[in-house]
Amino acid sequence: MRKLFLKSIKSSTRNKFSTYIMVIAFFSIAAILVEAGILGSLFKGLLVPMCYYIILAVSLNLTVGILGELSLGHAGFMCVGAYVGGVFSILTKDIITSALIRFPLALVVGGLAAGLFGILIGIPILRLKGDYLAIVTLAFGEIIKKLVQNIYIIKDVTGFHFSFATSIDTSTIDSESKQVILNGPMSISGIPKNANIVIGVILVLITLFVIMNLVDSRSGRAFMAIRDNRIVAEGIGINITKYKLIVFSFSAFFAGVAGSLFAHFSTVDPTKFDYNLSILILVFVVLGGIGNIRGSVIAAVILYALPELLRSFQNYRMLIYAIVLIVMMILNNNEKFLRFKERFTFKRLFAKKHAKEDA
Amino acid sequence: MKKRIFSIALAGTMILSGLVGCSGKKSDALVIGGIGPLTGENAQYGEAVRNGAQLAVDEINAAGGVGTNGMKLELNFQDDEGDSEKAVNAYNTLKDNGMQLLMGTVTSKPCIAVSEYTYSDNMFMLTPSGSAIDCTKYDNAFRVCFTDPTQGKSSAQYIGVNDLATKVAVIYDSSSDYSAGIYDAFVAEAKNQGIEIVITQAFTKDSKTDFSVQIQKVKESGAELVFLPIYYNEAALILQQASSAGVTAKVFGCDGLDGIINQLAGDASLAEGVMLLTPFSVNSSDETTKKFVSAYKTAFSNELPNQFAADAYDAIYAIKAALEQAKVTDLEIDASELCDLLKIAMTKINIDGVTGEMAWTAAGERAKDPVPMKIVNGTYVAM
Incomplete structure (x- = not known):
């Protein structure tokens, strides 16, 4: 009976559920081990960052893996989300006192702002393909970083004071009610640290739910058709720009949510959102398997934790990290190794078990 | 999987x-x-x-x-x-x-x-x-x-009180919180000291090797003193490029400038007369x-x-x-x-x-203000 029921579920649904269960299981076991004192404070501190890196990797995989366009500006969208979400929280700190309402709002606002940027930037640049798109997105990320490094916003009783490129003329500001919101290279301070592991895991699950279902939907098939053969896709009447925009805005939205989560957890520093961060997220996606959502989750967790857990190697830490990356990359492309790994997949293990049960 | x-x-x-x-x-x-x-x-x-x-x-x-x-x-x-x-x-x-x-x-x-x-x-x-x-x-x-603001404020006060200059140019790194922090405090205090900031030129960490544009502008502005709230690596480049552009203005910096003599290596003479606000100097004759x-x-x-x-x-x-x-x-x-x-x-x-x-205050700051030094004959001399 049970087997029949399991079989009647679509394989894609089973696949999705196993991903959700994997995420929930990993984080609950980790949380329990941390609470029990078996894993130290280092691991405890890694859990929330893991959540936003998972969201970033999964959302970038939508663009890179499902749509097949190389985007190097993911950190830029994260930056927009972090700043908008952070500023929103600071401004509404006194109006909405309950963090339970304010924080989810800040996440959504951060995400929407990034999504809006995704659409705005998407309209002109999605006509580009391949390398050209990669270069333009790269430039976008750098521009965003430069912009936020130069914005100064101060709030006082008379309203908002805004300045660009140099600091604000302080003579016109009422020093009594002065509240510095954005301070150029010193960026934002005073964002309430509302992020915690529960919210992080919920966000990861929402992201996975939305993106996996999007991929499985009618639009998802259109994305993949565009990826696999653009000309044929155009020929059968798929509106390429429209679908590309959908992917771009979803991808940017979730990057913005991740950014907002980041802003409510760590310190926002504009130099953080540079080219290297975009590449780091891309590395998660590539090593997890392009187009493989669950792979992105696993890769983000392992590759984020790896350099931290290698700390006992002192100066050789980064060297070992680099070697591990190279080895993983080579092995993932090695036919013999893939066949060797085949023998150890869960499917096989389960299959054996079932075979025994039947007997 | x-x-x-x-x-x-x-x-x-x-x-x-x-x-x-x-x-x-x-x-x-x-x-x-x-x-x-x-x-x-x-x-x-x-x-x-x-x-x-x-x-x-x-x-x-x-x-x-x-x-x-x-x-x-x-x-x-x-x-x-x-x-x-x-x-x-x-x-x-x-x-x-x-x-x-x-x-x-x-x-x-x-x-x-x-x-x-x-x-x-x-x-x-x-x-x-x-x-x-x-x-x-x-x-x-x-x-x-x-702190950055202390350095900026002390610099402006020192320049003002000792009448080092009335027309000051600033070159700073707008992408660094250190540099921008000093700059902001310097500008705020400069007004009180009657110092006119004739020109402000910013650079960022992505463009910190060629300063010819900034130096040219400083030269045209007729500033008597250039304030450099930056680190010695960039300051050394600025000094070298300024010297070949024929800028004669005095140079004043903060603790980030310490180490500039060794950075300039070959032409340490370029650092002659540079004033800097630093608590430590590697060339000091102090026993400790x-x-x-x-x-x-x-x-x-x-x-x-x-x-x-x-x-x-x-x-x-x-x-x-x-x-x-x-x-x-x-x-x-x-x-x-x-x-x-x-x-x-x-x-x-x-x-x-x-x-x-x-000595420290309960707020966690050093109790004494920084003292300016001047580079004379390749060593630091208290001013």
């Missing part, structure tokens, strides 16, 4: 190695944690701090330790790549490794991030070089260096400084200590003095308990270090 077994096995090994690392830990010394960039673009600052601190720890241990029972010190320095997020991870690692107090972090942004955690854990922290205001906003945080510089050179393959190394060296000696002041003799003392003792002891100590006389 396929990757999983391999990945889990890998992760398992890593976690295990991490666990083994922390479970076997209980040393016979008081563990001082250190955090700073050892890799990445700010690595030179982190390296200097680690070296300076290690030198001080070794000296103290060799001289019989701290206090009446000769307590030994141990430095555990972790890399943060100059990133706030990594700095918090480094802090958590140190906590797992039994850190009892923190000497860090080196750069401002990570320092602010870590201070949130040290405050909630009640862990004593003394940053050698985190100069942004917010680094010491909690009562458990102290710093060896001067001389001893430190020669010990540092011996220990680290003839490298010259910079501002960061000096700050870290002093930080360790300040910790020693505070531990002795608080009469801490228990090696196993709890971090929070130690913090409560050191918070009070820090405001009572008064020692002579390589960065001058050291």
Whole structure:
């Protein structure tokens, strides 16, 4: 009976559920081990960052893996989300006192702002393909970083004071009610640290739910058709720009949510959102398997934790990290190794078990 | 799916190695944690701090330790790549490794991030070089260096009071919180001192090799003095390029300019007459400084200590003095308990270090203002 029921579920649904269960299981076991004192404070501190890196990797995989366009500006969208979400929280700190309402709002606002940027930037640049798109997105990320490094916003009783490129003329500001919101290279301070592991895991699950279902939907098939053969896709009447925009805005939205989560957890520093961060997220996606959502989750967790857990190697830490990356990359492309790994997949293990049960 | 077994096995090994690392830990010394960039673009600052601190720890241990029972010190320095997020991870690692107090972090942004955690854990922290205001906003945080605004304000006051110039040009790094922090305070104070800022030229860390545009503008503006609240690497380039462009204005800088003589190497004469507001000078004739510089050179393959190394060296000696002041003799003392003792002891100590006389206010700042120096014949002379 049970087997029949399991079989009647679509394989894609089973696949999705196993991903959700994997995420929930990993984080609950980790949380329990941390609470029990078996894993130290280092691991405890890694859990929330893991959540936003998972969201970033999964959302970038939508663009890179499902749509097949190389985007190097993911950190830029994260930056927009972090700043908008952070500023929103600071401004509404006194109006909405309950963090339970304010924080989810800040996440959504951060995400929407990034999504809006995704659409705005998407309209002109999605006509580009391949390398050209990669270069333009790269430039976008750098521009965003430069912009936020130069914005100064101060709030006082008379309203908002805004300045660009140099600091604000302080003579016109009422020093009594002065509240510095954005301070150029010193960026934002005073964002309430509302992020915690529960919210992080919920966000990861929402992201996975939305993106996996999007991929499985009618639009998802259109994305993949565009990826696999653009000309044929155009020929059968798929509106390429429209679908590309959908992917771009979803991808940017979730990057913005991740950014907002980041802003409510760590310190926002504009130099953080540079080219290297975009590449780091891309590395998660590539090593997890392009187009493989669950792979992105696993890769983000392992590759984020790896350099931290290698700390006992002192100066050789980064060297070992680099070697591990190279080895993983080579092995993932090695036919013999893939066949060797085949023998150890869960499917096989389960299959054996079932075979025994039947007997 | 396929990757999983391999990945889990890998992760398992890593976690295990991490666990083994922390479970076997209980040393016979008081563990001082250190955090700073050892890799990445700010690595030179982190390296200097680690070296300076290690030198001080070794000296103290060799001289019989701290206090009446000769307590030994141990430095555990972790890399943060100059990133706030990594700095918090480094802090958590140190906590797992039994850190009892923190000497860090080196750069401002990570320092602010870590201070949130040290405050909630009640862990004593003394940053050698985190100069942004917010680094010491909690009562458990102290710093060896001067704050950015203090430096900017003192610079403007010194220029104004001594009538060095009335027309001033500024070249600063708008992408650095250090540089921008000094600049803002300088501009604010310049007005009170009757200094006219004739031109402000900014650069960012992505464009810090060619300054010909900025220098040309400064030349055209007719400024009598150029204020450079930046680090010596860029300042050296500016001096070289300004000299070939025929700029004759005086140069005034802050503690970031220390080390410029050695950076200029071949044409050290370019640094002649440069004024800088620095508590430490590597070429000083002061006995303590001389001893430190020669010990540092011996220990680290003839490298010259910079501002960061000096700050870290002093930080360790300040910790020693505070531990002795608080009469801490228990090696196993709890971090929070130690913090409560050191918070009070820090405001009572008064020692002579390589960065001058050291005493602290309860707000965590140095009690004395920085003093300007002038480079004359390749050495620093107090002005």
